[in-house]
Amino acid sequence: xxxxxxxxxxxxxxxxxxxxxxxxxxxxxxxxxxxxxxxxxxxxxxxxxxxxxxxxxxxxxxxxxxxxxxxxxxxxxxxxxxxxxxxxxxxxxxxxxxxxxxxxxxxxxxxxxxxxxxxxxxxxxxxxxxxxxxxxxxxxxxxxxxxxxxxxxxxxxxxxxxxxxxxxxxxxxxxxxxxxxxxxxxxxxxxxxxxxxxxxxxxxxxxxxxxxxxxxxxxxxxxxxxxxxxxxxxxxxxxxxxxxxxxxxxxxxxxxxxxxxxxxxxxxxxxxxxxxxxxxxxxxxxxxxxxxxxxxxxxxxxxxxxxxxxxxxxxxxxxxxxxxxxxxxxxxxxxxxxxxxxxxxxxxxxxxxxxxxxxxxxxxxxxxxxxxxxxxxxxxxxxxxxxxxxxxxxxxxxxxxxxxxxxxxxxxxxxxxxxxxxxxxxxxxxxxxxxxxxxxxxxxxxxxxxxxxxxxxxxxxxxxx
Amino acid sequence: xxxxxxxxxxxxxxxxxxxxxxxxxxxxxxxxxxxxxxxxxxxxxxxxxxxxxxxxxxxxxxxxx
Ligand SMILES: Nc1ncnc2c1ncn2[C@@H]1O[C@H](COP(=O)(O)OP(=O)(O)OP(=O)(O)O)[C@@H](O)[C@H]1O
Ligand SMILES: [Mg+2]
Numbered sequence: 001x002x003x004x005x006x007x008x009x010x011x012x013x014x015x016x017x018x019x020x021x022x023x024x025x026x027x028x029x030x031x032x033x034x035x036x037x038x039x040x041x042x043x044x045x046x047x048x049x050x051x052x053x054x055x056x057x058x059x060x061x062x063x064x065x066x067x068x069x070x071x072x073x074x075x076x077x078x079x080x081x082x083x084x085x086x087x088x089x090x091x092x093x094x095x096x097x098x099x100x101x102x103x104x105x106x107x108x109x110x111x112x113x114x115x116x117x118x119x120x121x122x123x124x125x126x127x128x129x130x131x132x133x134x135x136x137x138x139x140x141x142x143x144x145x146x147x148x149x150x151x152x153x154x155x156x157x158x159x160x161x162x163x164x165x166x167x168x169x170x171x172x173x174x175x176x177x178x179x180x181x182x183x184x185x186x187x188x189x190x191x192x193x194x195x196x197x198x199x200x201x202x203x204x205x206x207x208x209x210x211x212x213x214x215x216x217x218x219x220x221x222x223x224x225x226x227x228x229x230x231x232x233x234x235x236x237x238x239x240x241x242x243x244x245x246x247x248x249x250x251x252x253x254x255x256x257x258x259x260x261x262x263x264x265x266x267x268x269x270x271x272x273x274x275x276x277x278x279x280x281x282x283x284x285x286x287x288x289x290x291x292x293x294x295x296x297x298x299x300x301x302x303x304x305x306x307x308x309x310x311x312x313x314x315x316x317x318x319x320x321x322x323x324x325x326x327x328x329x330x331x332x333x334x335x336x337x338x339x340x341x342x343x344x345x346x347x348x349x350x351x352x353x354x355x356x357x358x359x360x361x362x363x364x365x366x367x368x369x370x371x372x373x374x375x376x377x378x379x380x381x382x383x384x385x386x387x388x389x390x391x392x393x394x395x396x397x398x399x400x401x402x403x404x405x406x407x408x409x410x411x412x413x414x415x416x417x418x419x420x421x422x423x424x425x426x427x428x429x430x431x432x433x434x435x436x437x438x439x440x441x442x443x444x445x446x447x448x449x450x451x452x453x454x455x456x457x458x459x460x461x462x463x464x465x
Numbered sequence: 466x467x468x469x470x471x472x473x474x475x476x477x478x479x480x481x482x483x484x485x486x487x488x489x490x491x492x493x494x495x496x497x498x499x500x501x502x503x504x505x506x507x508x509x510x511x512x513x514x515x516x517x518x519x520x521x522x523x524x525x526x527x528x529x530x
Contacts, residue, residue: 021475023482030489092474114481114515117488 013128016057017041018048018074019090020066024115028061031117035124044069052081056387059108059127061120064091064098072098075105084354084388086127090115134352134388141336151193153186154337157329159322163190166319171198174288176269178254178297178314181321184371187292188252190319194290195248203247206240211256218261220277223268229278241274245285254291254314255300259307266310324366324373331362331373338374339389342381349386356391364398430455430464470522477518484511 015037017028025041032039040055042048045068060078062071075087089102092113099110109123148156150164170177171194179187188207195205210218220229224239240249251257257265268274269289273282291314300306324331335353343350353361366372380389380397430448437443445455459465487508494501 021478021482023479027482027485027489031485034489034492092478114477115485117485 012036012038013058013131014038014040014056015124016055016060016085018044018060018066018071019063020044021063024063028115028120031120032061032124035121036128037124044074048074049077052077056082056385057085058131059086059088059124061088061090064089064102065093072102072105075102075107079106084390088120088123131351131388134354138336138339138350138352141332142340145333145337145340148333149337151189151196153189153193154334155327155330156333157327159327160330163319163321167193168197170194170317170319174198174200175317176289176314177291177317177319179290179292179319179321180297181292181294182323182367182369183294184369185294185321185323186370187294187321188250190321191248191250191252191290191292195250195288198248198288200247200288204244205248205250206244207250207252208240209252211253215258215261218257219264222261223264223274223276225277226279229276233278236276236279239274239276241268241285241287242283244287246287248288248290251289251291253293255293255295255297255306259305262307262310266307266313269310269313324369328362332358334370334373335361335377338377339381342378343384346382346384348381348384350381350384350389351387353389353394354391357389357394360391360394360398427464430459434464473518473522477515480511480515480518484508484515487511 013036015028015032017025017032017039018041019025019028020043022043025043029039029041040057042051044063044066048069060074062074064071071089071091075089078085078087086108087106088109088111089107090111090113091098102110108127109119111119144156145154148154148160150167153160153164155161155164167190177194179190181187191207192205195201208222213221220237220239222239222241224237224242225233227233227236251265268285271282272284272286274285275282297306297311297315301308301311335358339350339353342348361373361376368375376394376397380393383396384393430444433444433447434441437447441455442452445452448455484507487504491501491504491508494504
């Protein structure tokens with residue numbers, strides 16, 4: 001490998017020059033630099049082949065006749081190592097046959113020596129414009145993402161535009177509301193948007209995750225406690241309701257609250273009064289309550305795990321968020337926004353996405369919705385060496401998101417409409433998967449993207465044998 | 466042992482390098498740069514030499530000395 005690659009800024013297109021003549025190398029290098037290229041010049045030979053994958057050139061200028069290894073051999077090697085690299089061949093004896101062969105192998109052009117610098121300049125211009133247009137595409141998507149952003153949420157398709165309208169209409173009225181949507185759809189962002197674009201934006205925004213805490217703690221956290229209410233309650237303490245007075249209280253994963261806390265919550269909502277644990281009197285408060293859940297609360301009510309009266313109280317205003325797979329038109333703009341975020345964070349010059357990478361992102365099933373897409377872009381940008389994000393890089397990043405997808409190979413990330421691991425794995429879906437896999441439970445679990453144990457549990461619960 | 470034909474090829478390439486660098490120097494020089502004429506002289510001489518080589522190539526190869 002010798003001296004390795006020089007460290008160069010990533011944003012200029014990169015030309016690899018291979019010629020055994022030092023004068024020609026120097027000329028091509030100088031000429032291409034004037035056309036805005038970074039240039040890597042090599043005299044050829046077998047050791048170049050091992051170095052090829054690391055060079056990552058956008059275009060290569062190859063002498064056809066060289067002592068050790070001819071330009072056509074190098075062209076073939078480049079096709080394998082880096083299919084996005086364009087190739088220009090140069091030759092002293094340009095024959096029609098050799099030109100045809102070069103073009104068959106995918107060469108961009110075939111130049112006679114002595115080199116026509118004007119023609120070379122045109123070719124370098126064409127390649128650079130191709131790169132620039134991909135970069136512009138990303139920049140345009142970034143700009144559109146910014147334009148269609150609402151309170152930090154990117155959404156250009158009709159589903160998100162409707163959501164933004166709904167938030168705008170609801171924000172001015174401090175009604176209790178319920179945000180529903182699968183995990184990672186952006187419920188927390190919607191809650192913040194309601195707060196920020198409403199009359200209480202100067203008041204506090206307090207978020208509370210109902211799932212992350214035990215029942216008794218949830219009680220004192222939310223409602224506070226009087227002095228001496230229980231052992232250890234040395235001082236009186238205000239709860240989050242009091243803390244959020246005049247502002248907004250976001251109750252995330254409200255479906256996880258215990259029934260007794262649900263009863264207390266309902267009382268606060270109905271009376272506009274909060275009573276600290278162990279206190280005799282209530283205190284009037286003015287809090288906008290926004291709840292969120294990724295469960296189907298109606299089912300929870302039916303199963304006796306959620307109070308019906310509280311459910312009715314919350315869902316007077318329901319704000320549903322559509323899963324990402326049902327609004328794929330947003331994916332390129334979300335992608336552009338996340339690329340901008342993470343390229344900046346990791347100091348990488350990501351110029352754009354190759355078409356294959358874009359397709360992959362557009363078609364993936366996204367069971368983890370926007371959060372998953374964000375994580376995938378984060379990983380891809382972190383590992384990227386700059387330049388274009390390729391299909392391979394995105395596939396790797398996707399694999400990290402779902403280890404099963406890697407094991408199953410690329411086919412697992414195609415569109416599988418009903419194969420998300422969701423709590424809504426209904427009886428017919430499971431039965432169908434089992435039938436398709438001839439009763440093989442491991443295979444069925446794989447198809448459903450759940451663990452074998454999870455499948456057993458589900459089968460038991462649904463009485464499938 | 467190089468044949469005369471191969472030598473003429475190589476000579477062409479070397480002259481192309483000379484002419485190419487002269488072209489780059491010219492393109493980089495400001496319009497009022499006094500060296501412009503010098504660069505043009507180099508370019509002209511290289512072009513003449515390329516013409517001479519082409520003439521030689523058009524003739525039957527002279528015997529190797
Ligand atoms: N429309 C969007 N535009 C930009 N980023 C988004 C959008 N929707 C979600 N995100 C991002 O995706 C991630 C997940 O969003 P959020 O935490 O709001 O989801 P959630 O619905 O609350 O998920 P969970 O149910 O798992 O708590 C966050 O990093 C958020 O910033
Ligand atoms: Mg959340």
